[in-house]
Amino acid sequence: ETGVTQSPTHLIKTRGQQVTLRCSSQSGHNTVSWYQQALGQGPQFIFQYYREEENGRGNFPPRFSGLQFPNYSSELNVNALELDDSALYLCASSPRSGVGFNSPLHFGNGTRLTVT
């Protein structure tokens, strides 16, 4: 079984630019969520997608947007990059099933974004 894969692994962008990060979910998983992890901090929830629709969002501005595709892979787009956007961006997938949806998350190893 293939796990969660993210690309690219590292990326350097300039302030004001736009970036797209990609995630392939684990086989059989139809829910994808994205997290931002600043250095020395825990991951912060950005948003979640289920069947191609956003169904949960954390405290992030609209310049953070996403997509989920019919094969359940996903993209995270960030517009007008700021220096504080420098972080590790993590993607996680899970099978959504049952009342309460408490299936464990399966994380990729992330994309390290540096904004200069």
Place this chain on the structure above:
Amino acid sequence: DAKTTQPNSMESNEEEPVHLPCNHSTISGTDYIHWYRQLPSQGPEYVIHGLTSNVNNRMASLAIAEDRKSSTLILHRATLRDAAVYYCILRPGNQFYFGTGTSLTVIP
């Protein structure tokens, strides 16, 4: 945000049990308690989760207080591979709220 409080760091000797505490005094009745760990340069890895009853799996045990305002992750015999940052997380609905976690050092 659903908040949890954990010690910043803990140490354990190899092959001894480790008890990692977590306080979540604002937990609601439907919040599950999840634990994940993160090794350097990797994404978080699921460890265990529970609602009210104590839980055991091949990796660890989770002891949940009767009032659910605290929980303890128990690693029965720490190994060097268990050195990681451990996150105690509440899950209300579709969201996971991570704190800053406990950095566990295992001493050979």
